[in-house]
Every structure is written in C-alpha cells, then in structure tokens.
Amino acid sequence: MTKTPIFTPVLIAGCVILMLGFSIRASFGVFQIPIAQEFGWLRADFSMAIAIQNLAWGIGQPLFGAIAERFGDRRAIIAGALLYAAGLVLSSFAVTPGQHWLLEILVGFGIAGTGFGVILAIVGRAASPENRSLALGIATAAGSAGQVFGAPTAEALLQIFPWQTVFLIFAAVILCSLFALPFIRSPKVASKQELDESLGTVLKRAFTDPSYVLIFLGFFSCGYQLAFVTAHFPAFVTEMCGAIDPSGMLAGLGITTTSALGAISISVIGLANIAGSIMAGWLGRKYSKKYLLAGIYVGRTVAAALFIMFPMTPATVLLFSLVMGALWLATVPLTSGLVAHIYGLRYMGTLYGFVFLSHQLGSFLGVWLGGMMYDLTGNYTTVWWIGVGVGAFSAIVHLPIREKPWAAQAA
Numbered sequence: 001m002t003k004t005p006i007f008t009p010v011l012i013a014g015c016v017i018l019m020l021g022f023s024i025r026a027s028f029g030v031f032q033i034p035i036a037q038e039f040g041w042l043r044a045d046f047s048m049a050i051a052i053q054n055l056a057w058g059i060g061q062p063l064f065g066a067i068a069e070r071f072g073d074r075r076a077i078i079a080g081a082l083l084y085a086a087g088l089v090l091s092s093f094a095v096t097p098g099q100h101w102l103l104e105i106l107v108g109f110g111i112a113g114t115g116f117g118v119i120l121a122i123v124g125r126a127a128s129p130e131n132r133s134l135a136l137g138i139a140t141a142a143g144s145a146g147q148v149f150g151a152p153t154a155e156a157l158l159q160i161f162p163w164q165t166v167f168l169i170f171a172a173v174i175l176c177s178l179f180a181l182p183f184i185r186s187p188k189v190a191s192k193q194e195l196d197e198s199l200g201t202v203l204k205r206a207f208t209d210p211s212y213v214l215i216f217l218g219f220f221s222c223g224y225q226l227a228f229v230t231a232h233f234p235a236f237v238t239e240m241c242g243a244i245d246p247s248g249m250l251a252g253l254g255i256t257t258t259s260a261l262g263a264i265s266i267s268v269i270g271l272a273n274i275a276g277s278i279m280a281g282w283l284g285r286k287y288s289k290k291y292l293l294a295g296i297y298v299g300r301t302v303a304a305a306l307f308i309m310f311p312m313t314p315a316t317v318l319l320f321s322l323v324m325g326a327l328w329l330a331t332v333p334l335t336s337g338l339v340a341h342i343y344g345l346r347y348m349g350t351l352y353g354f355v356f357l358s359h360q361l362g363s364f365l366g367v368w369l370g371g372m373m374y375d376l377t378g379n380y381t382t383v384w385w386i387g388v389g390v391g392a393f394s395a396i397v398h399l400p401i402r403e404k405p406w407a408a409q410a411a
Contacts, residue, residue: 010126011135013183014119015142017077020177021084021114023146024170026270027154028053029231030263033238034163041097043235047371049100050231051364054223056108058360061117064109065349066199068118074181080113081178088171092164114177116143117356120336121349122184130285132340136333137281144277144329147270151234155263202347203354211401212351215338216358218293218397221390222331223362225300228387229269229324232370234262236380240312261314265321272325280330281337289338290401296334297395299327301388308384343406362390 028050035046068076087106094100112118120136127135157166206212238259283292307320339352370383 006127006131006135006138008126009183010185011123011139013180014123014139015145016180017114017177018116018119018139018142019146020173021111021146022143023150023153024084024088024174025111025115026147026150026230026266027170029234029266030151030154030158031163031166032231032235033259034158035100038163039095042371043374044368044371045097046100047231047367047374048097049104050227051366051368051371052101053104053108053111054227054360054363054367056105057111057115058108058223058357058363060109060112061115061356061360062350062353064113065117065121065347065351065353067113068121068349069199069347073118073122073184076113076118077181077184078178080110080115080118081174082110083107084110084114084174085171086110088167088174092167110174112353114174116140116332116336117349117353120332121345121352124336124340124348125345126185133284133289133333133337134278134281136337137278137284140281140329140332141274141277143332144270144273144325147273148267150270151263151266155260197346199347199350202343202351205406206343206351206354209406211342211403212339212355214397214401215335216355218297218394219331219335219355219359220362221297221387221394222335223359223364224366224390225304225362225387226328226366227363228366228370228383230266231367232374232380232383233265234259237262237265237312237317240379261317265317268318268321269325269328272322273328273330276326276328276330277333279326281333284334284337288403289334289341290398290403293331293334293338294395294398296327296330297391297398300324301391301395303327304384304391305388308381308388338401338403341405342403 032043032046035041036043064076064080067079083106087103087108087110091100091103091107094103120139123135123139124132154166154170157169161169238257238261280292280296303320303323307316310316335355336348336352339355340348343351366383366387369386370380373383374380
C-alpha cells in the first residue's frame, strides 16, 4: 500500500500563511518601548492595545472557523488578511492609546482569519488519519518559523525607519500571503453522521461534555504564558538583564545591547519551537495527547519558576528561551488534534475556535496584567508567578479528559 505523503500543497500553503502572519504578530513586543517613549505613555497603554488584539483574536477565531465552514476557507483567509492589513495601516496613524486599542481589534480579527483556527482545520481535513497529528505539528512549527525572524526583523527595521513605516511594511507582507491561496484545496472529510448533524447540535454536545470544558480551561494558561512573554519579555530583558560583555560571544554575534538580546530571545523561542511543535505532533501519533499536554505544562511551570528565582543574565535568558521555545506551541497540534479526535473533522474549525477563545482570554490577561503590574510595582515578578500557578493548573485539568471519539463514548 502506498503511503500518503505528509507534505501536500495544502500543508505547504498553510505553512506559508501561518509563517507570515505570525512573524508580524510575534513582533509587537518590540514596539513596546519605541511607541511608549514617542508619546510618553505608560507601559500599560500599549500593553492594553496588544491585550485587546489577543482578545479580538480569540473572539474572532470561532467566528472565522464558522465562516470558513459555511462560505469556504479561501474567503475566510482573504477577509482575515484584509482586516489584518487595514488594522496595521490605520494603526500607523494612531496617536492616542484609545486609537490603538480600537484598531487592534481589526488586527486581532485579521490574525483570527489567517491563524491557527482556520489553517489547522484546513490542514487537518486534508491530511490522512495517520499523518494528521504530524501535519498539525508541522503547520504549528511554521508559525514559529515566522517568530524566528519576525521580532529581529522588526528590531532591525526600527533602526532604519520609524515604527509607523514598519507597520506599513508589515501590512504589505500579510497581503503577500494571499499568493498561497490557489493551493488551499481542502476536502471536507467527515463521516455521514457528522454531515447530518448541525453546528448547533455539535456545539451543544461539546459544551455539555466535561472533557471539552477541561480542554477549554486548560488552554487558558497557554495563552497567558505565551502572550505575556511575547509582549513583555523583550522589554523585561532590556531593562533587567545584566550588561552584554563587549568581548564575549554574544557581542561577537552582533548582540551588543540588551534590547537586541530581548528581540533575539523571541527568535530563539521560535527556533526551538520548530523542533518542539514537530516533535509534539509526531508523539501525538503514538501516545496519549492529554498526558503529553500535561507534561508540557509541567515543563513550562518548572522552567518559568527556575528562571525567575535566579539572577537574570544573558546566559539564563537564552537558556530559558531555548527551553520555553521547545514547549511553546507544542500544545497547539496536541490540543487541536485532541478536539478533532474526540469530536470529528466536520466542525473542527469552530470547535477548536471556541477552545482557542480560552487561550486568548489568557492572552488578554497576561498582556494587560503585565503592563498594569509593571506600572504599579516597577517589575514583572507578580505576573510571572501567576503564570507559574496557571501552568500547574493546566497540567492538572488535562488528566481527567476522556480521550476517546464521541461516537465510541456514546456507544
């Protein structure tokens, strides 16, 4: 029997869209200090803009999942890219915190239309059952590939252009992702029972199933930790890390300032997560997804606790970035794969979209609380320890999940 290839045109096109979209999204933390300094804002002001972006992303995810399932994947992606670009262009003219807060709603909805909820559903439907988990891991890794160069590119562009011009450049980049659309041809793989059921019936079943509720709750801490680090870690490192040794290896690599180290740390996280996401997808084919997820959250909890307990140096920044990166988006192929495994593929985009809303509620809290607590206390310590606590919570709530297809459970 001929094996079904993993790398299909659908997977490659999905990876391109995710890579470009996430390269921009992962760079917003680099703009924290330049925008705050230009307008004399508090750290919480631009943090709130990023927090609103994450919340809009979460609210938009099940909506765009439903749009893709009702009107077609391509139309959902086009709408997302146009909103993303419009939000970036209009934000380049914003001069008050309120304007940024409002316009980041457009950016957030744009990320929803070009992000995991829509693309992973397409990849999941197009992949064969034996390749599905690994394909989801590869697509997730593509988002991290964008993160590898997104933040450093933004940092480099800010040395040449004002932040407003960088936003315009990024708007053009996200529109370029639409060139991948001709290859998005995902079959609607579903059983006869799934095709006969309405979205309302499936949603009602899911939200009354304790396992779906536990998946929803467990994804909260993932959003909290990732968004807090993405939005605040570059500034955290810039202000708190020890000086770069001018004769050391980092200086030899061109990393001569703590701001450059902060941007590079986001890149290192993304680089490590390419391997981490693919490994998680591969392991998800062989082992229980819920136990793998619990292990990932334990690893994050330990890594974050150790990092904040010891003095911050360039070495600990890079070590933490490497470890956290390996666990960064490893939850995504496992969580989306778990949803598909239990509830089927027909409405995977919408069902995963609602789970992702929990992720983005955590993102909103992580970004907003980070800025607010920094302005109140002058540091991020309290917010960091909250992240440790919610990580432990997520590890625990995954354990009781019934990892069995719904049809088999009903039988």
